[in-house]
Amino acid sequence: MMVIVPLLITAIIVIALAVLTAKAVNKNVYSKGKFSYSQRVCWIFSGYVAILLICVVLDTVHPVKIINGWKKVDTAELEKESMDLYDSALAGKVANEGGEFLRKKWNFDYNGEQLNIATIQDDYLNTSVFVERKNHNDGKIEAAYYQTRSSVNGMDITELATPPGLELAEDGLFLRNPKKSKIKFSEFTNVFSVKQFTGEEFFERDSHYAEGQSILYLRIPKDLELIDKTNIITN
């Protein structure tokens, strides 16, 4: 019922407007200047159509485009690269295969025997952590953050997804929320009388998100004991 009320109000406004304009003008139809009136209508209407056509031309000459340098991406492709990156991380080959998705690298010197790994504010931390033990003890922790592309409605927003923070303190390695970023955009969609043929949802707006796979790959000295407090460490 709540949906009907604004619809009804709109309908009443529309009906009232249509009837009023028609009635107000109706008198003129019977006056002597009938044809000059219809000519005036013709002029006004031509003016309206001309404005619409100018807008069509403006839009064609200067098409409304994706701005800010955002690119269109193929979501299927994104999904594949996300899976591939995960698989190569599992296989321990991410350094070779995931090179193009490397976003950030850290190197820490650490000579302790135990290392806590914990997160600080992980509200929207969605990173899988992989740990690989090196063959020797060199007192170095190497961390690499990989992330595949993310998209919203087929638009590449990877640049907006910032890597999480990683810091080494006395008592352990801390993972922080990535810096939050925000995008706002407008999108033109087809009218409902087109959507019913193109298979789009009628009143629903189509929105697709693909969040890129994000992986933190740690390489730690051979005998370092890890104490995981994150629950996100895969291995």
Next chain:
Amino acid sequence: MSLTKVSLIEVVKKQYVYKLKAYSQVFISLIFLQLLAVLFSMNGVGSMGSTVGSVEVQASYFSSDFVAAFTMLWGFITAILITTKAYRNDDFVFVANRVSSNLSNAVFLLTTSVVGGITAMLSSYLFKVIIYYFFKSTPILDAPIELLLGIFSTILYVFLFCALGYLVGTLVQISKVFTVLLPAAFFGALILEGLSGKAGTVASVFEFFFTESSLVLFIVKIIVAAGLLFSGAFVLSNRLEVRG
């Protein structure tokens, strides 16, 4: 009584040309309504907010839904208006009978549907340009707009509503009872359906047209329905009193 015998087509043609001029004010109301709809559309027809990882996404959607819906309603009202007495009597400026009068009305309504459908779809460019040039604050994503399909399907919808309006108008001319009865029946059914939560007649009629995904079937449905509505109106209008 006329001395020269005039063929039906010629009469229809004459009446049609006359009506285009005499009823031209309906196009002014069309402009009003479409501009109003464009104004309403500025706010966006929908919005969406979500978070993708650390990225907060806020989107507003724009489409010519309002303009198309307003135009359909306009077609409905226009059709009712031209069945009213003041308009009906215009026909008898010429040598005319009910057939020629009805036919010329149908052709006139077809013309208004075409005009309404085309301008409705073109007006989406108007607000696109307005948003683009005057509200540059947010970036804009442009989906491919199916202009021709939009124009074509909107014309058909407007024509369907014209046909419905024409039948309603004719019914009201037969008896004023229908001015109360028809809206009461429509809204009564709508409210009953709303209360019972089941899809009833009104919902299934809407579904019949608005969820048809095959263009060919859609065209057939609209033409058959509009044809039936017009024939109904033609038959009923013969019951109207002969003008003295």
